Amino acid sequence: MISDNAKKQINSWIEKYPQGKQSSAVMEALKVVQAENNNQLNHDLIQAVADYLDMPGIAAAEVATFYENYNHKPVGKHIIRFCHNISCMLTGADDLISHLEAKLGVKTGEVTEDGLISVKKVECLGACVGAPMFQIGDQYYENLTTDKVDEIVDGLK
């Protein structure tokens, strides 16, 4: 269920924690298996992670449902995580989110028909002096304008 490559990545996290405390790696382990499963977790994957880390399945499931970065429903290949909290709101995030929704023909929380992009409104991403901003994958995009949003989104493949 967990690929060799995923195990290798998970093991590099386990090494950071004291002997017997391998469940400290659960957050990263869940991210690793999620990334290999179209950005989505399911019961079997969560259980596999729990088994691998020798922890109860329910404990891994609690983590998987408590934190925001795990997905339990289909998402796009690219997830646009648009900050809508105060500094971004003050600098026009709401209009940009509406623009993006119209451009892609989806509402926040939905996936484009081709499965390429989903849009999510998120709370503060900690880049307030670069507001308005969003995150795609590992990358932050700051000081967004409609033109910039178009350019970034048109470049997603």
Add this chain to the structure above:
Amino acid sequence: MNEVCFKNIDKDQCWSLANYEASGGYSVWRKILKGEYTPEQIIAELKTSGLRGRGGAGFPTGLKWSFMPRNAPGQKYIVCNSDEGEPGTCKDRDILRFNPHAVIEGMAIGSFVMNATVGYNYIRGEFIEPFNRFEGALKEAYEAGLLGKGINDSDIDFDLYSHLGAGAYICGEETALLESIEGKKGQPRFKPPFPANVGLYGKPTTINNTESFASVPDIMLNGGQWFADLGVANSGGTKLFSVSGHVTSPANFEVSMGMPFKELLELAGGMRNGAKLKAVIPGGSSTPVLTAEVAMAMTMDYDGIDKAGSMLGAGSVIIMDDSTCMVEALTRLAHFYYDESCGQCTPCREGTGWLYRVLKRIMDGQGKADDIDLLLGVQEKIMGNTICALGDAAAMPVESFLRNFREEFEYYIEHGKSMVKG
């Protein structure tokens, strides 16, 4: 400006070990490795410096470090809180990106003081670029023989790792953060016992904010008095202020404590499009909002902001001009706490939902005449009644927005539309 955490920020590749060492970096740590400092000397220097916790609580760092039972048997831990995520706050991201070695050295110095041979830097899950930068710096430090076991033939061990979060504001609360490192839901623990006695994996642990750690090497390098003199009484040193919102040039500014707010606003290029200042949240979304008049007379230090009726918090200054609908602004903040409440304590779990839903119905034109009293009642029932400070953090904006801008809420309820935006 830019005298401590940001002192190398204008240099090319300012995050490199070479740049850090060229400006005195790791010289304190090397002296420690040679046995030239005692823990007591370092704590005394920190106390002189007046450094207070930069994550928001403002607790004196030297005092905190003195609480650790350094001679108790068994493992002890040192943890850095880089789980930055309160609306308006974005300074630790820049410290990690632009001066990661100061965080490492600050933690190393702390590890010596508290006899903690293992450290973790908890970085929020979305901060991949800062995480990579910090990991790169760790690699450099290990390769230079500055971390590890029996460092530089001393009897000092210090291993430092980063831990990534996965999207939960509550993990910035120190005991929730410890739970999270242990691989659990980030729900705060009851205190006491405090982490200094029962912390990570049940062992004595000290947790400090990124900016606090990053300030320590320069305090030791130049002396506590030097740092204290950069600031004002009761607020030693410099502070990073994240100025965001309706200003011409939003940015992080590292300035002396005690700077008049007016000057900080000028540093950020003044009001965007010459608009009129309406309100300021001085320390992050949890701190009470101030009117323009009060803010313009305020100085940026713990006592100055306290006197103005708010808190320095993490130094996250959110600027609002007169186009801002305060009902909309508060509704957005209420949504944040509603979304981020961990659900452990009933007053916060239920109360944040009530606050958001009542504000939302006002925004939807469905407000009722007694909704303001209802909001005030709910926030009062949250305040002081929860395990951690998230409850208070959700309550304080509501009380202060309603106190300072009550007429906008009354107008919205009566007319079903914004007094400002129509």
